[in-house]
Amino acid sequence: MKAKFLTGCRLMAVFLLVAVTAGCSLLPRGGQEAGPEITTPSLSPVVEVSEDYYGSIPPYKPNQTRGMLSETKYRIDFSHLELGLMEFARDTFPTSEYLFQEGQQIKQEQVKEWIAQEKTGATNGQKKKGILVHVLEHDYLSKEKDRLGQLEGIVLGLSLSPEYQDATGQDKMYTTQELQAKGQQLAARIVQSVRVNTPTVPMVILLYQVPEANSSLVPGRFIMSGTVNANEAAISKWQPIEEEYYLFPSTDLEKKYPQQSLQFDKLMRQSQSYFGEYIGMTGVGRFMGGKMTELTITATAEYDSRTEVLQFTQFAAGSIDQLFDKSVHVNLYVQSMNKPLSIYIRPSTGEPYMHIYRQ
Template sequence: MNAKFLTGCKLMTALLLVIATTGCSLLPRGQETGPEPATPSLSPVVEVSEDYYGSIPPYKPNQTRGMLSDTKYRIDFSHLELGLMEFARETFPTSEYLFQEGQQIKQEQVTEWIAQEKAGAANGQKKKGILVHVLEHDYLSKEKDHLGQLEGMVLGLSLSPEYQDATGQDKMYTTQELQAKGQQLAARIVQSIRVNTPTVPMLVLLYQVPEANSSLVPGHFIMSGTVNANEASVSKWQPIDEEFYLFPSSDVESKYAQQSLQYDKLMRQVQSYFGEYVGMTGVGRFMGGKMTELTITATAEYDSRTEVLQFTQFAAGSINQLFDKSVHINLYVQSMNKPLAIYIRPATGEPYMHIYRQ
């Protein structure tokens, strides 16, 4: 599993926009405009350090986007969307496929699935429903003779672990319980989708949304399932051991003491060097019990760009001394109302630093 992608960060969002607007260009069959259909073609792809998909113009928004605006659930869509792409690369490599927002599943279908799942409550149980949202990504062929044809789908099923028992008490499903319920739910959804896409291979990912009081920590993936071409059900499920922890916090201190001490040392070094208060919060991503990514946001008021430059350089040097090179680091330096600098140290490749001029 490739654990190197930028979780919920502005840099990745910007790079995705670059790829989406300057990457692969073609018109899918059946959607040409004008009196004469255009011949599908590929344009050069912008070279970037991250492994991204090319896309097809014109941009078509996802059919289920916006469905969460009236709900209480908070989903970190940066992590959800980029996570779907990360896992998709193992099944649908970027060298062979193009990306398109989901076009097969409609909002009405998702609304019906959510309603059906809520209606299946056990006797005496107040049903909240575990299904929160369904996000679809489509993958299209790059082959010359099949350009733009749908050849793969990835489904992200966002699940809530919260429920109420027969007495009305709020409870939480364990990860294992949520995985089991998610598999049952996915079986029904896949069967429904197969009516219109019987031969397209699919990847199904179960995503646990964060708890209501976890505003700074995103949700996480808990399981992936494979639906082969011409099959109507998931043939293989695999658990995903992904966790996110806030730095500093008692939770990360109790489970990952070494990484917590490293972060505390980083904060002390920064404070001792710069004197005035610098607020620093971090979110660490752990895969299989190992920290693979750390995103740090440093907030302070600076008098000059040279001060910002020196702070970023010093912080970057401390990060490189304290954290193993296998950890992808994202450092964002900002004031209360605007970004000031970024420092990115990928697990592979060269680090990057930028100071904003305005």
């Protein structure tokens, strides 16, 4: 098995949607630095590492609802929510035709009003806990020269809580089907409101179930997607999304997916027996339609030398390649208690790559 070693700016570019990072100076074509003023739309420089990433137009504009998640009690994995929206967006707004921009159409005041209205409009036994937690907007702009930067698509992620109180005040949980139905009703009202200012722009609506308030080990999951065609004011089509996340190792995983549980146990045993000293290893697996599509592994150990880190990472990478199907995207993060040591990424398509941190 061969792995590519990536360092510095080249490694960082793999993970960024827009290739502008601290410590990595990237210049437009021709090698000239851009001036302080931008009078016409222009593309930001993008490192060609994958066709699956969106470019953008400078200057960068932050999302209008940024910071609202800190006001909730729910632990929402914001990176998973953001990247999930982009993943589903690619089916409707391909990276070859569209640019990305943080949401600019919906304001914080609107989201707060929707949350308040949803709580007020609930039945008597559910007034204290509305299902709407947050609304995240992503915008997609034209790449065409004559329409560069024009808004041509919107993706909305509605974060929903399955928790509610019944008429007696007891805490209850909606089933996935119940939350899907309530989310569809809520989305219909939100789309009508957004359509006031964007009547012709096609939209994708995604329902995201947040994890339980006391859960901190696995992220939430997407449960449904809807489509609003251009020049239409209602959602024309809904599709369920069968996404699940499981902690490795765990009893729930062992019951639902025993084969993957055994594979992970074997990886832990092999790593422990080969190196002798204690290595803590946990993982989070993503399943789509009952099939594991991604596994993120965190290995924690105290190593004194970089050669030892290298040997462990190579050994673990070999075991991963033997144990897990090639269709599974695997991320391995090796760390000590206070700093990262190495990473190994095996994508479902393309070559794997590895990086050993030097400091």
